[in-house]
Amino acid sequence: MTTAKTKHKKRTGVIITISLVVLLVTGRLLLPYIVLNYLNKTLANMKGYRGHIEDVDIALIRGAYKIDSIYLHKVDTAKDKETPFFAASSVDLSVEWKALFHGSIVGEMIFERPMIRFTKDKVEPKQVRNDSTGFKNLLDDFMPLKVNRVEINDGEIQYKDEFSKPKVDLALTHTYAQALNLRNSYDSAALLPASLTIRADLYEGKLSLNAKLNPLADDPTFDMNADLKHTNLVKLNEFFQAYAKVDVNKGDFGLYAEVAAKKGNFAGYVKPLIQDLDVLGKEDRKDNVFQKMWEGFVGTVGEVFRNQPKDQVATKVEFKGSLKNPDTNVWSAIYNVLENAFIQALQPSIDHEINIASVDTKKEEKKNFLQKIFDKKDDKDKEKGKAEKKKEKEKKKKEKEKKKNNNKEESSNNV
Incomplete structure (x- = not known):
């Protein structure tokens, strides 16, 4: 009797174990x-977009799933038109184990060969912001955890203007980007705990950007520097023809910048550099007379502002102020152009003079020659404003004294 009962229990245990194994295997196969069905439904329900995912792979042990071949198009229902917006050969979404060892459950995303395209529509400039917001919401739906690390390999960022003549099509290619500690999951004691690194190609040129930031701060807080070297301006001729109405026959473009911000204030500079500029040549023979006149004017300006020993056109635009009311000194920019043209060439490198500590530094700005001439009107306006404030203050003081005397008279009459 006991033996039969024991055998029955063993048989029941085996059946339950086999059932659980079958259930887990079936669940793993169906998961x-x-x-995939959930993600494609999410894409189908996105307002203004249409997308599709080819396949999904699950890695339970690693705590991850991988999306294979995804695309997302913007849909214009009025014109019955679809425009490519985002695509990637694969997207890996997983738990970030480094953060997990620090007691934080956050995720990481790795994009392989992604493409994102921004198009200039008639609803600009809000369109780019709307595109960015919609894409962020999509990523939030796909990743159940807060994202702490993002990596992009061999990406491409495109900008297209279908309404310009000729049409403009620009692209950053071979883009590598890495953002670390976005949720402050480790190194939390640092002022700028997160980091961002970007490397990309732009028409034979190399872009490099490095930043330290605090994404969780109430106000934007970051310290960034970037440089772009040796971009071939001839490759950007469609851009110049569309927006500047000139043809570039030769030219090498570079850009150097540093920006830092904290507590609602920012400081920085942008230093563009053009070498071997030529906007006139044999290629312009088919241009009409007005086009030749305009290109001649641009070429003359470039010649005047060129540093002859180094054959380069450059300036340095410094800016600082509040994020609510940014202020760029125009006269300083013009002065730097002239200084570069007739005194010295700007060195093609980052100056390493802007950082997070320099944002709050208040120093009296010395006026250059142009500012002394053209800012006289501003100085007069300031003096006039001060005089008006003083006059208004004296007027209020007299009114207050008059009211006080009237109150005394009323009190004495009552007595």
Whole structure:
């Protein structure tokens, strides 16, 4: 009797174990299809977009799932038109184990060969912001955890203007980007705990950007520097023809910048540099007379502002102020152009003079020659404003004294 009962219990245990194994195996086999169906439904329900995912792979042990071949198009229902917006050969979404060892459950995302395209529509400039917001919401739906690390390999960022003549099509290619500690999951004691690194190609040129930031701060807080070297301006001729109405026959473009911000204030500079500029040549023979006149004017300006020993056109635009009311000194920019043209060439490098500590530094700005001439009107306006404030203050003081005397008279009459 006891033996039969024991055998029955063993048989029941085996059946339950086999059932659980079968259930887990079945669930594991069905899980990719369930996730794939959910993600494609999410894409289908996005307002203004249409997208599709080819396949999904699940890695339970690693705590991850991988999206294979995804695309997302913007949809214009009025014109019955779809425009490519985002695509990637794969997107890996997983738990970030480094943060997990620090007691934080956050995720990481790795994009392989992604492409994102911004198009200039008639609803600009809000369109780019709307595109960015919609894409961020999509990523939030796909990743159940807060994202702490993002990596992009061999990406491409495109900008297109279908309404310009000729049409403009620009692209950053071979883009590598890495953002670390976005949720402050480790190194939390640092002022700028997160970091961002970007490397990309722009028409034979190399872009490099490095930044330290605090994404969780109430006000934007970051320290960034960037440089772009040796971009071939001839490759950007469609851009110049569309927006500047000139043809560039030769030219090498560079850009150097540093920006830092904290507590609602910012400081920085942008230093563009053009070498071997030529906007006139044999290629311009088919241009009409007005086009030749305009290109001649641009070429003359470039010649005047060129540093002859180094054959380069450059300036340095410094800016600082509040994020609510940014202020760039125009006269300083013009002065730097002239200084570069007739005194010295700007060195093609980052100056390493802007950082997070320099944002709050208040120093009296020395006026250059142009500012002394053209800012006289501003000085007069300031003096006039001070005089008016003083006059208004004296007027209020007299009114207050008059009211006080009237109150005394009323009191004495009552007595």
